[in-house]
Amino acid sequence: MPVRPAIAVSVAALLLMAAAPTATADPYETVTVDPAGRIAADGTVTLSGTYRCLGNSGPVFVSSSVGQKSPSVRHGIGGTQAVCDGAEHRWENTGKPTPGALEPGAAHVEATVMELAPQGGLPLPRFHASRQQDVTLTEG
Numbered sequence: 001m002p003v004r005p006a007i008a009v010s011v012a013a014l015l016l017m018a019a020a021p022t023a024t025a026d027p028y029e030t031v032t033v034d035p036a037g038r039i040a041a042d043g044t045v046t047l048s049g050t051y052r053c054l055g056n057s058g059p060v061f062v063s064s065s066v067g068q069k070s071p072s073v074r075h076g077i078g079g080t081q082a083v084c085d086g087a088e089h090r091w092e093n094t095g096k097p098t099p100g101a102l103e104p105g106a107a108h109v110e111a112t113v114m115e116l117a118p119q120g121g122l123p124l125p126r127f128h129a130s131r132q133q134d135v136t137l138t139e140g
Contacts (some may be wrong), residue, residue: 026054026128028052028054028086029054029113029128029129030050030051030052030129030131031051031052031062031091031112031113031128031129031130032049032050032051032111032131033048033049033064033109033111033131033133034047034048034049035133035135035136036135036136036137037107037109037135037136037137038137038138038139039103039104039138039139039140040139040140042096043096043097043099043100043101043102044094045075045077045094045096045102046077046093047066047077047078047092047093047094047109047111047135048090048092048093049091049131050088050089050090050091051082051088051089051091051111051113051129052086052087052088052089052129053086053113053128053129054084054085054086054128055084056084056115056117056126056128057115057117057118058115058116058123058126059115059116060081060082060083060113060114060115060116060128061079061080061081061113061114061115061116062079062082062091062093062111062112062113063076063078063079063111063112063114064077064093064110064111064112065077065109065110066097066102066107066108066109066110066135066137067107067108068101068103068105068106068107068137073101074110075097075098075101076095077093077094077097078093078095079093080092080093082113084115084128091111102137103137104136104138105136105137106134106135106136106137107134107135107136107137108133108134108135109132109134110131110132110133111130111131111133112127112129112131113128113129113130114126114128115128
């Protein structure tokens with residue numbers, strides 16, 4: 001690759017990163033995770049909790065992931081569209097990870113409230129709230 005295009009690509013990447021919104025720790029924006037999740041006989045996992053967020057210019061979602069046997073392996077468990085009106089709302093996500101990946105018992109969940117905010121014509125992530133928590137997956 002000639003030097004000029006490489007420099008142009010590097011500059012474009014730096015500009016894109018500089019344009020990305022940074023997360024602000026607004027104590028009013030929160031997400032919680034219920035202390036128990038469910039795992040059905042077919043492996044379907046359901047996680048839930050609450051969230052509160054303020055103001056948005058793009059679509060907002062509550063995403064969740066769960067890990068159990070290895071701290072470096074996470075399984076995405078669905079996503080719920082969020083309403084950022086300042087009120088507390090419930091969220092519930094359901095997903096079916098790889099068969100046998102999860103079982104009833106202790107697990108670690110991460111839930112995130114994230115917006116796809118338009119910035120210069122591109123939807124870039126803006127994080128409203130995030131939480132990691134140990135939970136118990138129960139049969140059901």
